Amino acid sequence: MQITVHFHSYFRDLTGCAQTTETVPAGSTVGELQERLIDRFPKLGAMRNSTLIAVDLDYQGRSHELMDGDEVSFFPPVQGG
């Protein structure tokens, strides 16, 4: 499955990019995608537990199963106001 990944806020600095694609096996979860991304971009590892993850426009937990073509966003805790 091909997944499009977006990085927001300072996650762009940690990864050096705003967007990338990742190919994952069918049935992969959000958590498994996160681990692949940490392998590719080790600086994300320090933020492993505080990273917020959205599939399309909704937050999802690590156990959420991905679908081919999903757009997944990774970002740090939000700070509006």
Next chain:
Amino acid sequence: MKRQLTITTEPIDEGALLSKRKMSDSMGAAVYFLGVVRGTENNESIRAIEYEAFHRMAEHQFDLLFDQMEKRWPIESARLIHRVGVVRVNEPSLWVEVVAPHRGEAFEACQWLIDEMKRAVPIWKKPLSC
């Protein structure tokens, strides 16, 4: 519940916003909140904060919050303006208006909306040093 959400790089014009307030005869409370950029962040002087939003998701998450507000309180209208881009010290970054029949629910809903925004809406800030 009427709702208005604006995420903008334009300065917040409080006068213009107040002049557009609409309340029906059965409404008795309009609560306002203005969030203003402080001159210090983590004990260091700053000149501004740069706000960034994931716009489509921020709008979607605000919509979900407005849906919940509508279920919890008898709110007639809510308006929220959040600035993005560079906002200088002493300038407002956030303006909220909640109109309800009574002050209790207006205060409570306004506080809840801001608390939930800080938890769920993908907006980030970066302090800019002096």
